[in-house]
Amino acid sequence: MVLILLATTGWTAIRTHRPQPGARAAAQAAWNRASADGRRLPRPESSPAAVRDFFRSLGETQRRRLAERHALVVGNLNGAPPALRYRANRTALRQAIAAERTRLDDPRLTELGREQVARRMQRYGSLLRGHRQILAFDPTGPGRVAEVFGDLDTAQRVSVVVPGVDTHLLTFERTRRTFTAPVGMARALHRAERAAAPRVRTAVIAWADYTSPAGVGMDAAAGRLAAAGAVTLRALVRALPGSSSVALFCHSYGSVVCGVAARSLPSRVTDIAVAGSPGMRAERVADLGGRARIWATRDADDWIEDVPNLEFGELGHGVDPVSPAFGARLLSAAGATGHTGYFVPGTASLANFARVGVGDLAAVSCPPGRGTGCGQPASPGHRTL
Secondary structure, three states, rough: HHHHHHHHOOOOOOEEEEEEEHHHHHHHHHHHHHHOOOOOOOOOOHHHHHHHHHOOOOOOHHHHHHHHHOOOOOOOOOOOOOHHHHHHHHHHHHHHHHHHHHHOOOOOHHHHHHEEEEHHHHHHHHHHOOOOOEEEEHHHHHHHEEEEEEEOOOOEEEEEEEOOOOOOHOOOOOOHHHHHHHHHHHHHHHHHHHHHHHOOOEEEEEEOOOOOOOOOOHHHOOOOHHHHHHHHHHHHHHHOOOOOOEEEEEEEEHHHHHHHHHHHHHOOOEEEEEEOOOOOOOOOOOOOOOOOOOEEOOOOOOHHHHHHOOOEOOOEOOOOOOOOOOOOOOOEEEEOOOOOOOOOOOOHHHHHHHHHHOOOOOOOOOOOOOOOOOOOOOOOOOOOO
């Protein structure tokens, strides 16, 4: 029965991700064989604290040398200084462009292959422009990336935008429908937060550093990729510098990732807001654990409302987060259109995200018919901070 319902809502287009070894795996192998002044380098899976201590023990020249020689490792190494990661990822992007240029000389490359190579080179070039702060970059397969807006080292509040299906290097930013892509979402949120609280030091991360489902198919209806993404998301939050509070803004399948991650996020995560969510793999807010406030919103014509909120084994993601039974705090999405319009400037959803991001909870606006007091949970059983 579940499969029949999923089929009628377009969730059964089967696509499978099969990650292949690539440049990053080779870079990690080289890193694990290397040393600095006779000392072994920390393993890529080391704790952020251990990595942080290691880099603090090095001089500036040594740090830069490692970033140049092992760009794909340092650029993705949780605990490494953000500025050093930005520097390493600029090197990694230049190396990726050179590798794609070499591929163009391969006579076996089809016309479609050449077009894809050209698109990747264009994306890499865009990420290199200006002073963009690329916090993570992996060209393997469809590619993964994260970008920072603001100063992570000095931020009092950090917001992380967690996008949904079909997120990868080529969809990380768009020139049309700008605010439907992670870069546009994060940039709009950062601007809205600065407008909402000019004196609060904020940073926003456009986080596309997980393997998302390709299309609205079986992978999107299951939790496997969300579970893997949750591991990476938790690692990101734990590695953030300083003592800033953190809010997660999770769109579509990204809310599934956030729901799985919520069970073991550090206490610095104060808020999780989901938009256009198919579910958080939970029946109610209390099932998510942790102390973060849970917010939910959905606009009136978002097609996700028609997706069955069922859970059968690995299929389905649980109760609708905007339903009273779930117990989330509800936010207005007035002005948002469709499934991807929540971060468009001028919408109530973006304004509300910004207020949550800067901690101005009293200013959030409610959905129509809810009156005031959206800062309170929708169900009396929900815990408050």
